[in-house]
Amino acid sequence: MLYLHRQAGPGSSNGEIRITQRELSQMVGASREGTNRELRNWEQRKWLKLKRAGLVVLAPEALTRLVATES
Numbered sequence: 001m002l003y004l005h006r007q008a009g010p011g012s013s014n015g016e017i018r019i020t021q022r023e024l025s026q027m028v029g030a031s032r033e034g035t036n037r038e039l040r041n042w043e044q045r046k047w048l049k050l051k052r053a054g055l056v057v058l059a060p061e062a063l064t065r066l067v068a069t070e071s
Contacts, residue, residue: 001048002064005057015048015057 001024004017025035039055042048047059057063 001055001057002060002067005060005063015060016051016054017057018054020053 001017004019005015021035021039022032024039025032028035030038039048039050042063043050045059045062047057047062049056049058
């Protein structure tokens with residue numbers, strides 16, 4: 001997701017990524033249901049906001065920290 005956020009570039013300064021949960025789950029090799037659960041968890045933490053056919057990254061630094069601790 002951070003890759004997609006960075007690829008959106010300066011034209012998408014609001015952090016919006018146009019992707020469905022199905023597409024995202026296929027990219028990461030997880031079920032759509034599992035992906036939805038994790039996205040809802042991140043939404044509760046105010047790291048992102050889910051939208052129809054996409055999401056808005058609110059806290060890219062928090063997601064960067066998450067990736068760093070997982071590696």
